[in-house]
Amino acid sequence: MPTYAVRLRCAPSDDDLLSAQLWELGTTGILDEPGGLLAFFDAPPDLTALLPFSPEIETLEEIDWERRTRDSFPPLCIGERFYLVPPWSEDTLPAGRIRLVVTPGMACGTGWHPCTQLCLEALERHLKPGDRVLDVGVGSGILSQAALALGASKVVGCDVDEDSVRIAHESQPDVFVGSVDAVRDGGFDVAIANISAEICEDLLPDLRRVARTVILSGFEQWPDAPTAVQHLSKSGWQCLVLSGG
Numbered sequence: 001m002p003t004y005a006v007r008l009r010c011a012p013s014d015d016d017l018l019s020a021q022l023w024e025l026g027t028t029g030i031l032d033e034p035g036g037l038l039a040f041f042d043a044p045p046d047l048t049a050l051l052p053f054s055p056e057i058e059t060l061e062e063i064d065w066e067r068r069t070r071d072s073f074p075p076l077c078i079g080e081r082f083y084l085v086p087p088w089s090e091d092t093l094p095a096g097r098i099r100l101v102v103t104p105g106m107a108c109g110t111g112w113h114p115c116t117q118l119c120l121e122a123l124e125r126h127l128k129p130g131d132r133v134l135d136v137g138v139g140s141g142i143l144s145q146a147a148l149a150l151g152a153s154k155v156v157g158c159d160v161d162e163d164s165v166r167i168a169h170e171s172q173p174d175v176f177v178g179s180v181d182a183v184r185d186g187g188f189d190v191a192i193a194n195i196s197a198e199i200c201e202d203l204l205p206d207l208r209r210v211a212r213t214v215i216l217s218g219f220e221q222w223p224d225a226p227t228a229v230q231h232l233s234k235s236g237w238q239c240l241v242l243s244g245g
Helices: 012-024 048-053 065-071 114-126 142-149 162-169 197-210
Strands: 003-009 029-033 036-041 056-060 076-078 082-085 098-101 132-136 154-159 175-177 188-194 211-219 230-234 237-243
Touching: 003 048, 012 029, 012 036, 012 048, 076 114, 098 142, 114 142, 114 188, 114 211, 114 230, 114 237, 132 142, 132 197, 142 154, 142 188, 154 162, 162 175, 188 197, 197 211, 197 237
Parallel strands: 082 098, 132 154, 132 188, 154 175, 188 211
Antiparallel strands: 003 036, 003 056, 029 036, 076 082, 211 237, 230 237
């Protein structure tokens, strides 16, 4: 039985959204490539929704692309505390680490992206046991999971995408469709948004209104960025920790 490979061109910042779209179309696996993604299907897919990414399709001999995809998401140590694994991993948890289980591509926020890793490191450094945390743009729910594992007393997630809320709800029950503008003043100790520079800039006044510490990522640079309590970077991507209200 042949396999159908679709090569797509996209910026790194679009990887998560495009991956989620490909899983919805029934891909059996996704690989990162320079300049884009390579997705595999058991039958020729409908490329209409993928036209903005200049899709190129080819037929391949039978190969275990699912296994190859799994091999491209190995267990990963992040910061000093976290051990990120896909659901099929049977690796032994290293001593002193917290296991985070995430299905790559099911929603935005794969832990294998540098921005998510930066947010995890920032949470590790700035979240105190008992803190209340707001996860804006919850995506896969990985940051909410991490906050709970670090001892947060309450974690609330929100996202404007209903599918992301549905996926996050499986591991984080306190999640709603919407954004930070629906949250009361000073309701949280930490607010985190791993989205994009443009959206983070729009949300920043509300994020500072609802929390004393704000963690932002999802961008390579942010013109006229505010003064940060801490500035983290990885592979060209940035994370800012700011003081809130």
